[in-house]
Amino acid sequence: NAGVTQTPKFRILKIGQSMTLQCTQDMNHNYMYWYRQDPGMGLKLIYYSVGAGITDKGEVPNGYNVSRSTTEDFPLRLELAAPSQTSVYFCASSPGGLADYNEQFFGPGTRLTVL
Amino acid sequence: GQNIDQPTEMTATEGAIVQINCTYQTSGFNGLFWYQQHAGEAPTFLSYNVLDGLEEKGRFSSFLSRSKGYSYLLLKELQMKDSASYLCAALDSNYQLIWGAGTKLIIKP
Numbered sequence: 133n134a135g136v137t138q139t140p141k142f143r144i145l146k147i148g149q150s151m152t153l154q155c156t157q158d159m160n161h162n163y164m165y166w167y168r169q170d171p172g173m174g175l176k177l178i179y180y181s182v183g184a185g186i187t188d189k190g191e192v193p194n195g196y197n198v199s200r201s202t203t204e205d206f207p208l209r210l211e212l213a214a215p216s217q218t219s220v221y222f223c224a225s226s227p228g229g230l231a232d233y234n235e236q237f238f239g240p241g242t243r244l245t246v247l
Numbered sequence: 248g249q250n251i252d253q254p255t256e257m258t259a260t261e262g263a264i265v266q267i268n269c270t271y272q273t274s275g276f277n278g279l280f281w282y283q284q285h286a287g288e289a290p291t292f293l294s295y296n297v298l299d300g301l302e303e304k305g306r307f308s309s310f311l312s313r314s315k316g317y318s319y320l321l322l323k324e325l326q327m328k329d330s331a332s333y334l335c336a337a338l339d340s341n342y343q344l345i346w347g348a349g350t351k352l353i354i355k356p
Contacts, residue, residue: 172255172348172349173348174251174334174346174347174348174349175290175334175336175344175346176346177343177344180343190343222289222290234278234338234342234344235280235292235295236292236344237292238289238290238291239289240288240289241288241289
């Protein structure tokens with residue numbers, strides 16, 4: 133099992149450009165999450181999904197969009213990139229939402245810089 | 248509001264013991280997680296507590312007091328590879344994880 137994979141690992145965007153961060157998991161997990169982590173800060177939830185076709189906003193959704201057409205994939209779309217979106221983005225998955233099964237498995241992260 | 252507090256940075260000596268504290272205030276509570284994050288890497292799961300008391304896993308132990316909104320992570324026989332950030336996260340009533348900013352642990356020889 134590869135676990136949670138993310139592409140790209142690094143990206144530099146110009147202000148106003150758009151891009152999609154890819155996330156795939158092969159553990160058949162129902163729940164998937166997108167976080168951003170700014171330097172010296174904790175993880176902030178952007179969007180999450182409890183299953184294919186179902187997504188919901190987290191704490192900091194503005195400027196982002198997601199879709200979940202399959203169990204495996206959960207891409208994050210940035211429209212009109214802004215310097216405030218410079219961050220490290222982590223995708224994670226977990227078997228389910230109930231506490232006992234909510235250990236989250238993280239991808240390696242995407243380091244995004246917007247100039 | 249929801250809040251997780253933990254020290255920003257701690258320093259300890261190789262072979263010693265260190266305790267990292269975490270206090271939380273959340274809307275409802277369904278458990279407390281500790282994750283380890285090495286610099287430039289993703290967080291990895293260390294422990295989960297939902298009942299009061301101490302859970303021991305090798306050199307690492309985690310404690311929870313629900314009445315006090317308090318947890319700690321205890322690391323024994325510290326090794327250089329334990330140098331990392333330790334993230335405390337509480338599961339709220341909606342089963343969303345609320346994350347602390349992390350405690351950077353520096354191990355000195």
